[in-house]
Amino acid sequence: DSGVTQTPKHLITATGQRVTLRCSPRSGDLSVYWYQQSLDQGLQFLIQYYNGEERAKGNILERFSAQQFPDLHSELNLSSLELGDSALYFCASSVGFATEAFFGQGTRLTVV
């Protein structure tokens, strides 16, 4: 158990809908990262937050947004969903920068 909790584990939704994925980082970790894993694209970095502030942005679509709350949990919002958004979404956390990150079990999103 990495200490990073993601909910839900599985999500099935229709095209055009909006979903929210939730992540609770390990106790004491200030950085939260979101990654998308698909068969054809591998692990793609989406966004990083540090202590509530956005720190780095990767290949995150405009339809996607995220935030980190004062209690350090984070949410990833995906809207106007398309079939191609079906993937595993991972959250990871770390104490600070340039340190190892610990991953949650992921949320498997299926868009039908």
Next chain:
Amino acid sequence: GNSVTQMEGPVTLSEEALLTINCTYTATGYPSLFWYVQYPGEGLQLLLKATKADDKGSNKGFEATYRKETTSFHLEKGSVQVSDSAVYFCALSGMGANSKLTFGKGITLSVRP
């Protein structure tokens, strides 16, 4: 920007065979280097890490040495087991604005009895 290149897979080995998975990187400065493993249906787990040149990371019989002169961090294990079957990812973390983890494409290892 930073990047990680892993050898193409998949790799299939017999139990007790020697394993080497190649990983090279491109980064400015002195990144930290990591190997992660993903077992079927699970998230990524940190396998080992090295934070400076010539450091050797090791865990569960796996080893990797941070080679700055060749910008490499190859993963090795002397004798693989069926339970090592998984996907292996090489990753790096830079400094400052590049502190996010950048991953290679991953390689699937299958070990047959």
